[in-house]
Amino acid sequence: MSLFEIFRKKEKQSANIAKERLQIIVAHERAARNSPDYLPALQKDILAVVKKYIDIDMDQIHVNLENNNDSSILELNVTLPGS
Amino acid sequence: MSLFEIFRKKEKQSANIAKERLQIIVAHERAARNSPDYLPALQKDILAVVKKYIDIDMDQIHVNLENNNDSSILELNVTLPGS
Numbered sequence: 555m556s557l558f559e560i561f562r563k564k565e566k567q568s569a570n571i572a573k574e575r576l577q578i579i580v581a582h583e584r585a586a587r588n589s590p591d592y593l594p595a596l597q598k599d600i601l602a603v604v605k606k607y608i609d610i611d612m613d614q615i616h617v618n619l620e621n622n623n624d625s626s627i628l629e630l631n632v633t634l635p636g637s
Numbered sequence: 638m639s640l641f642e643i644f645r646k647k648e649k650q651s652a653n654i655a656k657e658r659l660q661i662i663v664a665h666e667r668a669a670r671n672s673p674d675y676l677p678a679l680q681k682d683i684l685a686v687v688k689k690y691i692d693i694d695m696d697q698i699h700v701n702l703e704n705n706n707d708s709s710i711l712e713l714n715v716t717l718p719g720s
Contacts, residue, residue, distance in 0.1 A: 607675040
């Protein structure tokens with residue numbers, strides 16, 4: 555699935571929902587296949603940072619990580635009740 | 638410019654470039670217009686976290702922040718020489 559397809563799918567799902575939403579997409583294209591994949595670790599750090607700004611539970615976060623040969627896509631979706 | 642247009646534009650630009658690339662997109666839909674916009678602060682924190690994993694200079698980072706009535710989109714693009 556391409557970056558574009560993932561994005562479009564999420565855009566559809568979010569239509570007409572009046573809630574506070576935060577979506578974070580991290581796309582990593584590695585130059586070499588054996589270069590390190592740090593996205594799983596980066597994911598934890600980004601979530602820790604986001605928690606400084608908004609009060610979220612882990613069950614409000616949906617995480618998706620896709621790995622291909624030379625690229626990885628991490629997607630974090632947070633939906634909060636409308637303020 | 639919609640989320641989709643931003644994403645498609647970047648996808649085109651990146652075609653056929655064999656470099657290490659990291660792209661981070663943060664989309665924030667606020668439930669109310671007066672709810673806080675923390676993306677500028679979040680941007681600094683995310684960059685600090687990314688620097689733990691890859692050795693980047695500030696001039697390798699391109700940042701774009703767009704604000705609309707009730708949503709903000711932060712885009713961070715990092716391109717590194719191929720490893």
